[in-house]
Amino acid sequence: MKEFDYIEIRVPAKPQFVSVIRLTVSGLANRIGFSYDDIEDLKIAVSEAVTNVVHHAYKDVEEGEIVIGCALYENKLEMMIADYGNSFNFEEIKTKIGPYHPGDSIAGLREGGLGLYLMETLMDEVMINNDGGVTVFMTKYVAREQVEKNVERITT
Amino acid sequence: MDMVVNFKKDGTKLYGYVEGEIDTFTASGMREELEAVKIKEGMEIKLDLSKVNYMDSTGLGILVAFYKRALREEGKVKIVGLSKRLQRLFEITGLSELMDIETDKKVELSNEGI
Helix, strand or coil, rough: CCEEEEEEEEEEECCHHHHHHHHHHHHHHHCCCHHHHHHHHHHHHHHHHHHHHHHHHHCCCCCCCEEEEEECCCCCCEEEEEEECCCHHHHHCCCCCCCCCCCCCHHHCCCCCCCHHHHHHHHCCEEEEECCCCCEEEEEEEHHHHHHHHHHEEEE | CCCCEEEEEECCEEEEEEEEEEECCCCHHHHHHCCCCCCCCCCEEEEEEEEEEECCCCHHEEEHHHHHHHHHHHCEEEEEEECCHHHHHHHCCCCCCCCCCCEEEHHHHHHHHH
């Protein structure tokens, strides 16, 4: 038997499809057995990745597409979000993202740049490949097994 | 998959009730609703998010923009009715330290019962 099931979704890079992707990923994550909170995290992470593509990748081209590949393992979900539009400078963007800090003044707060930060915070692994188009790889592990192992350790 | 904002005015206080999912598709509607709010000096605005069942960085960006404008125009914004999920989003982004937020009391009470 194959190690994982692979599901691929291909949609036009338009805002109205972000929620469709989110709901699909939620359904797939449910099949693997993720907890409610982990599924909510996955929904946000994939929405952020797809939203980035919708906003940035196809500024000049009207007919862009997003490909979302999901690999369902027994204990983890791997997702790949790819576009074939303009690539962005990851290092440059990375300097402009991240959480807000307690000392920040409200008046000077930026109104964007949280998407990538949320993806990195909510997923276990995030990798971004930037060769002609942008591909985001994200992995989240099911926490359940670890908990069960710990429980066993306590009872023995 | 919709988002609505209903406003209720009570003297110098304004209550905004946001409902639905806030993502990049519904965001423009929410941004327009909030931009249309006329903020007067000393005005107290409460945004109730208890019926928001999904929000990501797009929604946070809109709230930050509104919060900043309210501050410039000398109004006061408080964000109330946050579910555990939304509160977590405000915490991991650091916004809970910077904005006036309040967790949904009903949610907290039901958790205490468990």
